Amino acid sequence: MLAKVxxxxxxxxxxxxxxxxxxxxxxxxxxxxxxxxxxxxFEVKLADGIDTAQAQAEIEKFAHDVLSNPVIEDxxxxxx
Amino acid sequence: MLAKVxxxxxxxxxxxxxxxxxxxxxxxxxxxxxxxxxxxxFEVKLADGIDTAQAQAEIEKFAHDVLSNPVIEDxxxxxx
Numbered sequence: 001m002l003a004k005v006x007x008x009x010x011x012x013x014x015x016x017x018x019x020x021x022x023x024x025x026x027x028x029x030x031x032x033x034x035x036x037x038x039x040x041x042f043e044v045k046l047a048d049g050i051d052t053a054q055a056q057a058e059i060e061k062f063a064h065d066v067l068s069n070p071v072i073e074d075x076x077x078x079x080x
Numbered sequence: 081m082l083a084k085v086x087x088x089x090x091x092x093x094x095x096x097x098x099x100x101x102x103x104x105x106x107x108x109x110x111x112x113x114x115x116x117x118x119x120x121x122f123e124v125k126l127a128d129g130i131d132t133a134q135a136q137a138e139i140e141k142f143a144h145d146v147l148s149n150p151v152i153e154d155x156x157x158x159x160x
Contacts, residue, residue, distance in 0.1 A: 008121070021146070025146060030141075032126050032138040032139075033138070034127045035125035036124050038120065038122055040118065040119075040121060041087075041088070041121035042098075042116060042117070044115070045113075047112045058113070061110075062105060
């Protein structure tokens with residue numbers, strides 16, 4: 001079972017890395033790029049034989065406690 | 081218009097960062113995590129007044145040339 005976890009900065013948290021990409025894009029001729037925010041993306045393979053409810057609980061806890069910093073980041077989990 | 085770009089390592093490319101997360105997960109008690117691969121995620125806001133075809137072309141080129149390293153990474157673009 002594969003879970004996808006998306007971690008993004010909360011609205012209002014400055015993203016200097018994204019801003020740097022945006023400015024670089026402008027300076028090399030990408031006129032259509034108005035804003036860039038960078039996040040993280042994880043593909044987590046779950047052990048075989050784990051049931052869906054248990055997998056969901058474990059990956060939620062993992063995303064909250066390990067993969068993201070809930071003070072400044074939001075996360076979203078997709079299991080598919 | 082908002083575009084989402086997902087950048088992941090190609091299959092077969094080693095991902096030491098993902099492996100480190102996976103080992104850490106095991107050692108702190110997450111038994112269900114079999115594998116972790118880390119990628120990047122970008123939210124790109126496109127300038128107003130740009131038409132969809134032009135936006136699609138620009139963001140594809142941007143993802144290919146700037147946001148990813150096509151030698152070792154794949155990317156996927158979603159415009160929504």
